[in-house]
């Protein structure tokens with residue numbers, strides 16, 4: 001069983017003043033609920049709880065995804081010397097957002113956040129109001145031309161220079177019929193020296209992985225929720241040069257301390273991460 005009952009989907013709190021539907025869960029808000037955030041409503045919490053009941057280690061997997069985001073951005077802004085970030089499917093602001101991690105290494109780093117959920121803009125604008133080097137855009141990552149031509153994005157980022165394009169916790173929302181075209185359009189738009197950083201729900205044959213994809217498709221959006229094999233994830237890096245250690249479970253991607261690859265928990269086996277550089 002992987003569809004919530006109507007009762008579970010009922011919202012207890014439709015706040016006035018915002019033209020948003022809070023009676024149905026969204027990915028951004030359910031993920032915020034998983035991370036213990038406050039920017040979510042009853043329907044989102046119900047979905048998060050429902051998914052946790054069916055998917056062992058889901059919360060931990062969300063936390064691992066945030067941790068690898070931080071490690072990846074720290075590497076990009078530090079060692080790799082990247083000072084421009086396009087964070088697609090950025091999610092609701094949480095602790096250690098991309099701009100905070102990047103600007104800790106380089107205070108001049110610029111970050112454009114984009115998310116399909118308008119609530120991200122509502123919360124993001126308030127938090128980022130004082131930071132001239134960040135912007136938050138409501139948009140659909142499945143439309144690369146619109147994203148790359150958005151005046152807020154082009155006003156902040158110079159695509160003639162290297163950019164880190166992030167699809168972190170996001171690749172699995174691109175359906176198989178469009179994923180190739182979408183990701184390759186982003187790769188093509190990047191200047192040499194740019195990076196692509198992706199994490200995704202993975203399919204290594206564990207039932208929970210496909211089950212999570214199905215729960216997302218059935219409760220949030222029909223086209224959003226796809227578990228990919230490691231080689232399918234790797235395929236989306238195209239001819240970019242994959243950095244060590246390749247596409248691996250997120251906990252194993254450049255961990256801060258020792259991690260036992262043979263001893264991963266259920267939650268640690270839900271997602272994989274990879275980063276690649278556009279040479280040339």
Ligand SMILES: C[S@@+](CC[C@H](N)C(=O)[O-])C[C@H]1O[C@@H](n2cnc3c(N)ncnc32)[C@H](O)[C@@H]1O
Pocket residue numbers: 027028029031065066069088089090091092114115116117139140141142167168169170173224
């Ligand atoms: C699991 S969260 C990941 C958030 C953040 N990137 C992270 O890794 O912590 C996925 C985010 O992608 C957003 N998203 C899903 N489909 C999208 C699309 N087509 N365009 C833009 N954002 C999308 C959701 O609204 C959600 O905020």
